[in-house]
Amino acid sequence: MAGESYVAVVGSGEADAGQAWLAEEVGAALAEAGAVVVTGGLGGVMEAACRGAKSRRGRTLALLPGDDRRAANGWVDVAVATGLGELRNGLIVRSADAVIAIGGGAGTLSEIAFALKTGTPVFGLGTWDTEGIVAATDAADAVARAIRHASSAVS
Amino acid sequence: MAGESYVAVVGSGEADAGQAWLAEEVGAALAEAGAVVVTGGLGGVMEAACRGAKSRRGRTLALLPGDDRRAANGWVDVAVATGLGELRNGLIVRSADAVIAIGGGAGTLSEIAFALKTGTPVFGLGTWDTEGIVAATDAADAVARAIRHASSAVS
């Protein structure tokens, strides 16, 4: 429902084992908190976050860059094939009340920057060291902070 | 999951009783067929289609024109506040394997035209009489045809 929190989990489509583990923990904790997990719908951090969410019966929304919904990873509940290319990074942020960034390259940086520009809080786990990001100590900390901000955003 | 059918239900945000009843029947039948119901997330036909879907435990995805998710009607499971204004009409069509149009004004016509342009089948119930739309006899007929096309699109 629209009154719930939506939290985006952003990061590289090619995560290493540590990042994937973090993302899965983040997804699971978000699901336990009742939040919808928003991602770009592809692999790596995106897939791990979705897998974590589904492991706790959470809900996952994917905003894909291409126009073929079948590009979504297998843990996505609802996918939007935006066909917007990298512009969909901005839609991911716009759809979320808070952003959790895990590792990541230039695409993740664009999401972080978009969030900072539009006043959406960003909680970081081993990601870019950009002014304005709140460094979280672990997955639970990132989720707790994100949920707190997201809840105040929607209430 | 991404392998399911996504069917958009488009129509006026201010439906009359007959249109609302049709939209609710369409939404319910789509849910029974296991399809995700995609709408613009607001009132009228959009709301009635979502209500119908939820009456059968279906799933509803909304693509809103504004940037506030809370504008979604109460039957929306997952909402994307696109902030794209009327351009989101194109995203609705792009997200769907088939479109069912019920009544509607210029916004609905833009969705029909997008669909015809991009080769997405449109099934009409008392809507614009545009070449290329397949006129359906009733809600069940529209849904049966849409599901048939959508299934072949994703398999």
Added chain:
Amino acid sequence: MAGESYVAVVGSGEADAGQAWLAEEVGAALAEAGAVVVTGGLGGVMEAACRGAKSRRGRTLALLPGDDRRAANGWVDVAVATGLGELRNGLIVRSADAVIAIGGGAGTLSEIAFALKTGTPVFGLGTWDTEGIVAATDAADAVARAIRHASSAVS
């Protein structure tokens, strides 16, 4: 400059001789009136309108569907490769104070519908017979009416 009128000329990418001639006349008359001619940047009506505008030293802006600027026809002054696919039809309308539609298929219909939805006046020359379009008698009439509306929009 931003204070001038911007008028979109929309129509099929594969115009017949009569449509191309109309579009060229429209482009020329818009240029003489000092308006920026906005098109989708491809062939047919779009190219003829641009050619007409350049024949009177007018200015032409193209909003292309793809992400390669070189797809623009040779009469385009400034091209934006939007990469938005058919969604760019909405941007064309959004960029213009008035729309002149010449012939056209489903893509043109989407532009007409967008314009009607957003309150941008549409002047038609042998195009869709949609309620809300103002039928013009010839190129000069369409341009005179479009300029009148566009001027009042920007003043």
Added chain:
Amino acid sequence: MAGESYVAVVGSGEADAGQAWLAEEVGAALAEAGAVVVTGGLGGVMEAACRGAKSRRGRTLALLPGDDRRAANGWVDVAVATGLGELRNGLIVRSADAVIAIGGGAGTLSEIAFALKTGTPVFGLGTWDTEGIVAATDAADAVARAIRHASSAVS
């Protein structure tokens, strides 16, 4: 014409004197090189770059975030009121063969990140110190490098 180079100049809408001076030099040098100067169309670095371009009879294209063309600064030749909000930052990058970044905040960082993600070269003058940006020594150096890359991109 579509065969020319398009170079985006990005930076804060509230430039200090040094940034404005740099941006004006960059705009002038781009115009002398025959490039179309692409900006977000507002104040600060955007306005200074446009002013520099017009001081050498160059051409300026603006992609505005809002839907009112009149928000463009007075040195813009052709403006597109995208109505996309901050997503237009991605369109600016997509429209350009190379990007020159001068100072800037989170919005500029989003443009840099988009460019790095999509393989568009970024030349920096006192801007974010992000891996992948090529630091330029002065305006002339940034323009020379940008033009070299842009020319190879369109030939």
